[in-house]
Amino acid sequence: MSTMQGGKLMEFGGGRRVKREWQDIQTELLMKIVSLLDDRTVIVASGVCSGWRNAICSELTHLSLSWCTNNMNNLVLSIVPNFTNLRVLTFRKKGEQPLLDDKSVETIANNCHELEDLDLSMNSRLGDRSLYALARGCPNLTNLNISCCSAFSEHGLDFLSRYCRKLKMLNLFGCYKAATNKALKAIGDNCRQLESINLGRCYEVGDAGVKNLAYGCPHLSVIDLSECFFITDESVIALANNCLHLRSLNLYYCIRITDRAMYALAHSRVKNKDEILWESVKSQYEEEGLMNLNISQCKDLTPPAVHAICDSFPALHTCQGTLNMHGCLKLTSVHCACASQLHHAIHPA
Template sequence: MDPPPDSAGEFRNWLELPRDVIALIFLKLSAIEILTSAQRVCSPWLKLCKDPSLWLSVDMRKPDNKWVDNQLERMCRDAVDRSCGQLVEINVEKFGTDELLRYIADSSSQLKRLGLVRCYGVSDEGLSGVAAKLPLLEELAISYCSLSNEALEAVGRCCPHLKSLKFNCLRYGKFDEEAFAIAANMSELRSLQLFGNMLTKDGLQAILDGCPHLESLDLRRCFSLSLVGNLGRRCVQQIKHLRLPHDSTDDYEFNGGWLQYVRLRLRWQQCF
């Protein structure tokens, strides 16, 4: 069936749209959509898809299951190359590795925002090793990766401009190590999310002392905390935007990951 005509009774020729209009449309597409579809339409679109301005931000979260990890890694490297060193933000889900993280850091000295989701191939040594190559980093979001306080300490030492940290990882029995690392090395933080963390009142006290500029603190599902008495009052007085352990998780973007966390934690407890 032929496509319906537009209001003028003619078919729309998308190839005749102004270049700046097409570029705005492409900015709404994911990196995967551009690399696997848009650039294959015609030569002018291929040329536009190589413009570094389209690759200042690269989002490769929630990739289609039809792509295997090595394909996604090649696409990610291609996207980084196309930024020509101007990459400002990148988010990677599931297929991230130490090697890929090094490639990103070596090619992206202007990087300000980094997100890693379920990247079990990224280790403490891997993130610690590239931290010094990301001196402008302002936002770091780590969710469900196998990382610990060692990586946080390195990032805190090497990234003095860090203002926002999300650290939502599956770790058991470590309690306040991550909190102490944040308190000792990230004094400029304005926003902190520790969803489902095992920190206690000692770790929270250290964060409040070591991060005097903190304005937003998300402690949802941090059930080892007791926010009664002076500590609870201090949180209310010092933090403008406070999420408490029993607050709703309806707006938490990884609710499925949280359910997985609960199941794994229950299994861990059954081993003892």
């Protein structure tokens, strides 16, 4: 049995009373308590005493600093060097801009060498110095979100890809200076485990870059090409033929896409089924094929081509939003199987 007396933890056992300091609490018990706290309180707890600081800083693997609304850089410089075993680090609440600087990212890279998941999105102050630091200090990164970090260049992204070869998720939304065909070639050459990439509003991306991704990253399952105005059917054909696990494809406002791309995707369903039959174990997820497709504003598409997509991928539903066709006036007659079934139920023959 334990009680508090004079700020001490009193334990009773064997008929005698033992006085213990709070710093003597077992690490396992302390971390169970810490797991119930919000991140701000965890930081406070790490300052209670040297014992707690050592235990928390050495054991904590996930940390969010999104609660900090002022002087984020000072906070990073003061506390991050203590948390050397972090795996996941997040800074941003939705809609807020933490505005980190390169020095803060360098501090992270120089101390958190085990980091796997990092969200630096919406930091327009960051430059290539940050990418160079992450490349040298965080080779285990698997998830990196640098969306809307508009100051990065293709050279920084190229350098990062050469050292962070374990990347599986990369969000480059709005990185229009960094996400060029040259940078995508480097990613395709080096990051062969990549599964998800967001290239939305990366206006310099063209077929050459997407092809290099398709050829070099066969595990790609999610790719966002929204508002990549230069891509054509060639990009989609390369993805259809080489990325057998493609599940989500966003072609919003890819105005050069035609029926040829849709038929390539539809044909890939049959081709991919044949090629994966030899696998001894296949999850239901793998058998579903394409599960999300956005072709909004792709105004050259015709109903027969999109019907072919619907027939090949039953998971695509206009009624559920997994097949998005906004702004495609030619496709008003296209509906998923659910709509057809409902129509027949209401108007039986």
